[in-house]
Amino acid sequence: MRYVSTRGGAAAQDFTGVLMAGLASDGGLYLPEAWPQLAPADWQALAGKPYAEAAFRVLRPFTAGALDDAVLARLTAEAYAQFDHETVCPLVQIAPSRWLLELFHGPTLAFKDVAMQLLGRLFDHVLTARGERMTIVGATSGDTGSAAIEACRGRDAIDIFILHPHERTSEVQRRQMTCVTDDNVHNIAVRGTFDDCQALVKAMFNDAPFRERMRLSAVNSINWARVMAQVVYYATAAVALGGPARPVRFSVPTGNFGDVFAGYAAARMGLPVAGLTVATNRNDILARVFASGSYRKGEVARTMSPSMDIQVSSNFERLLFDACGRDGAKVAALMQGLDADGGFELGGLLRQAAPLFTAAAVDEALTLETIAATHRSTGRLIDPHTAVGVAAAERVAEDALPMVVLSTAHPAKFPDAVERATGLRPPLPERLSDLYERPERYEVLDADLAQIQAHVAQRARIVRE
Ligand SMILES: Cc1ncc(COP(=O)(O)O)c(C=O)c1O
Numbered sequence: 216m217r218y219v220s221t222r223g224g225a226a227a228q229d230f231t232g233v234l235m236a237g238l239a240s241d242g243g244l245y246l247p248e249a250w251p252q253l254a255p256a257d258w259q260a261l262a263g264k265p266y267a268e269a270a271f272r273v274l275r276p277f278t279a280g281a282l283d284d285a286v287l288a289r290l291t292a293e294a295y296a297q298f299d300h301e302t303v304c305p306l307v308q309i310a311p312s313r314w315l316l317e318l319f320h321g322p323t324l325a326f327k328d329v330a331m332q333l334l335g336r337l338f339d340h341v342l343t344a345r346g347e348r349m350t351i352v353g354a355t356s357g358d359t360g361s362a363a364i365e366a367c368r369g370r371d372a373i374d375i376f377i378l379h380p381h382e383r384t385s386e387v388q389r390r391q392m393t394c395v396t397d398d399n400v401h402n403i404a405v406r407g408t409f410d411d412c413q414a415l416v417k418a419m420f421n422d423a424p425f426r427e428r429m430r431l432s433a434v435n436s437i438n439w440a441r442v443m444a445q446v447v448y449y450a451t452a453a454v455a456l457g458g459p460a461r462p463v464r465f466s467v468p469t470g471n472f473g474d475v476f477a478g479y480a481a482a483r484m485g486l487p488v489a490g491l492t493v494a495t496n497r498n499d500i501l502a503r504v505f506a507s508g509s510y511r512k513g514e515v516a517r518t519m520s521p522s523m524d525i526q527v528s529s530n531f532e533r534l535l536f537d538a539c540g541r542d543g544a545k546v547a548a549l550m551q552g553l554d555a556d557g558g559f560e561l562g563g564l565l566r567q568a569a570p571l572f573t574a575a576a577v578d579e580a581l582t583l584e585t586i587a588a589t590h591r592s593t594g595r596l597i598d599p600h601t602a603v604g605v606a607a608a609e610r611v612a613e614d615a616l617p618m619v620v621l622s623t624a625h626p627a628k629f630p631d632a633v634e635r636a637t638g639l640r641p642p643l644p645e646r647l648s649d650l651y652e653r654p655e656r657y658e659v660l661d662a663d664l665a666q667i668q669a670h671v672a673q674r675a676r677i678v679r680e
């Protein structure tokens with residue numbers, strides 16, 4: 216399997232090259248040169264298999280030629296042994312044709328663990344084989360950071376620097392990052408938004424000498440390996456609900472467009488996906504582009520689903536690449552328009568090229584009402600991101616096909632919002648029950664590239680050796 220950049224200006228790479236590079240050297244994102252195909256019998260064969268084995272079967276085409284099958288099988292088995300639920304990503308029915316796909320049974324209680332537990336092991340495998348070290352820089356609106364830190368903490372070959380927007384995450388999210396005091400973990404609270412953090416990370420990658428000197432790699436969904444690992448649970452959910460014979464719809468709480476793009480990838484691989492609903496909070500740039508064809512960034516608004524307080528969605532570029540007939544020059548021009556003019560116009564392109572998608576934006580009042588209504592009808596507490604997915608599913612439901620809402624975080628990560636909606640405060644699992652007492656360690660810095668690069672360079676072991 217070879218991978219190409221969405222901007223057409225970087226050399227094609229195999230899986231290991233893409234894993235270690237993160238972002239392509241032309242600023243683009245990597246995608247498979249052609250979507251691998253699984254036949255109906257291959258999807259069917261996932262039925263009843265342990266999650267790790269399903270992961271091995273779905274991911275194998277993506278790592279072909281770069282990673283031995285035995286290695287992939289070992290790493291998936293190790294990664295998915297870290298989850299609290301025996302099926303890893305269980306489905307829970309909440310209404311006649313509605314399910315929640317619970318993705319929060321990993322170490323840090325959000326869907327990011329599903330990919331990150333594998334990613335950490337993939338990094339470690341490659342670095343050990345090569346006898347190398349690397350420096351990870353990542354941006355988080357709250358969940359990627361803790362999942363990445365958990366996957367990389369204590370690993371001798373990795374230093375990890377995570378940028379989060381100062382005072383814009385929940386306290387649980389912040390503490391899950393800042394209470395990790397391993398020497399190789401560095402938390403930076405940036406005075407700015409998640410978009411500022413993500414722009415700083417991309418700028419560090421686009422500074423070729425710095426990237427080279429620090430041997431940078433990425434844990435955000437700009438790294439293809441993240442998105443790839445998220446394809447698996449679309450497949451296990453669809454098969455559990457009668458796929459491939461019966462198509463399934465998905466509603467996906469969306470910020471950086473990585474999770475919903477994984478659903479698109481599953482569909483491109485032949486999984487019968489009847490529809491993908493892009494569910495956003497008030498930061499509705501994606502809902503607007505699907506409705507009007509206009510992709511234009513605005514101010515990032517604070518919401519009670521802070522992990523989706525994002526205006527510039529990295530992975531939308533991957534969809535654009537397919538929608539533009541894989542014309543990298545066209546994508547590069549559009550992305551230049553985003554930098555220079557704050558947006559671009561697509562007209563009817565998405566409706567024609569990506570008919571699988573629908574989109575809905577959900578405001579704060581409806582988010583609260585959905586948490587409360589779900590609790591009344593099912594007795595379950597859901598987190599505000601999941602609530603956005605449930606509310607969007609209600610809005611776009613068109614038929615009696617199964618609709619699966621991706622439940623992306625544990626309610627205890629956002630206790631204030633859940634308590635406001637239901638009067639109940641969800642407790643953290645036992646292993647995190649002393650989180651509020653643990654000491655924190657982080658630096659607060661301005662959203663200034665030079666300052667942040669200097670900070671990274673002073674602390675990364677790679678430059679000190
Ligand atoms: C809890 C939660 N839900 C949903 C999302 C949105 O996922 P994506 O950025 O892949 O669209 C995120 C982070 O982005 C998240 O942390």
Ligand SMILES: N[C@@H](CCOP(=O)(O)O)C(=O)O
Pocket residue numbers: 354355356357358359360434435436437470471473522523529
């Ligand atoms: N919501 C994310 C934002 C970063 O997204 P990623 O999927 O690109 O890592 C977070 O929680 O940090």
